[in-house]
Amino acid sequence: MDLFRRNRRFILLGLAPALGLYFLFVIYPIFRSFLYGFYDWNGLSAPKFIGLLNFKEILKDPVFWKSFLNNIFVVLVSIFGQLPLGMISAVILSRKFRGESFYRSVLFIPMILSTVVVALLWSTILNPQVGIVNQFLKNIGLSSLALNWLGNPATAMPTVCGVILWQFTGLYMVIFLAAIQNIPKEIHEASSLDGVTEIERLVYITLPLLWPTVMASVVLCISGSMRSFDLVFVMTEGGPAHATELMATYMYNKTFAVYKYGYGSAVSLVIFTISFGMILAGQWLMKKKQGTV
């Protein structure tokens, strides 16, 4: 609609605050980081152009690959852990029954906590001295299982992923629940008249109708997992021995611990590319699958 076709001044003034902030603190820095990725710069002296050297060094660094694989691991755990658990809870909660809204509220609670709070709370719960997990295991006679969960390179990553599951499953439950409730009632009524069983209805009616939501959730899982930094940084700082290193913690350590700004920018660029690549690949795969259904 064009009520004010000639109000150029107002259009400019109206967009100026938002566009200004957005360009200054989002768009411009991104383009600048594209540039810095090709420089050797410690943040103080003049940046020196070194071409693709940063990227070569990144690809040669085994710690980077470790962090990359850990990121993939988080993505997979999120997709194959959070989504199914969220879907199961959503399907159960989609039928009205007493206590349904209580369960929904409770299962969503971890989502509202700050990741720093989640990280510190679980670090304490898993703490070998004062934590409740090991005390519980000892009390039921499983002292041998009372490990130093976050301090041991073998258990640190799965433990961190467990906490991620705890925090985010509620989000997917709510997303799927909303989608299920959006399915027209007539479809359910028609299917129950046709004598379709509950399980059949889930597999042949509900899930296919939810496919677009599942697709969106996979993208959300990928972008969310690629972003995860806070939790790991607070719980383990990427340790022990890089066992929980993620690309973001790797970037942080390279930039702010050893002051390699150019290198850090190059890592940022790599994270940026990989996340977008994975999101696109995820969407493509899901579309393909949808075509065969």
Next chain:
Amino acid sequence: MAYEKKAGDCMRRITATVFKHAMLIPAAFISLFPLVWMAITSLKSNQEISFGSFSLPKQLHFENYVEAWNTANMSLYFSNSIIVTVVSIFLTILAGSLASFVLSKFKFRLRNFIYTIFIIGMLIPMQSILVPLFIQMRTLHLLDSLWSLILSYTAFGLPVAIFILESFMRVFPDEIMEAAILDGCTQLRIFSEVILPMSRPAVASVTILTFLNNWKEFSFALIFISEESKKTLPLGLYNFLGTETNNYAGLMAALIIATLPVFITYIFLQEQVIKGMTAGAVKG
């Protein structure tokens, strides 16, 4: 026959109910128990904690909260968090709704381009611009200032805010605005007296979402702020154990203090919180 069928139906329903609760009760327990434990532990003495993590406190040690509030600087972090959150919400709503008004109700050449640029912002991983944004803040001499957080939170909140507000305003009938123009209203008055009041539900969603995001934000604070007096809650909590070694009771009290505002919001505005967070998450 019919009777048997009914009995079978009844049995099936009972089995289904039992199954439902058998799945949900453990899930609810796992979600809730860490928080209950946090609350219990915050009221114990550190000595009690080292003796057993399951026991209930013999005496309620509310002084843990007083100590966290005063000696562990929680009061300072708390007020910094409030300043940053309130100002950034205000700026996000102001800039976001104004831009949404222009994008939804005006026709101009770059409209689609500008809208797309904002929407793409929702997909940008924050971490990928951590380094360049740090450099940017240093250039602007904003490091160790609350403005670094306020401005970056606002800039990062705008895409979702515009996404929610624009789609809400788009469906307003044009007749309302035509009537206002005939009455001789300027665009700014139409915005402030017609559009903004009509957008109240969307503004509420954006406010809640922005509040939650900015109250909880850690990465930017970690990188922009090193001065003690400028720290926000998440950053202050992160440093807690560094300064108060083994004060786990105090830590739990501090975590509860930091979570209380969010928790209270959730209790009173649960539907809006859930809706806002899922809208903010699912986005386009």
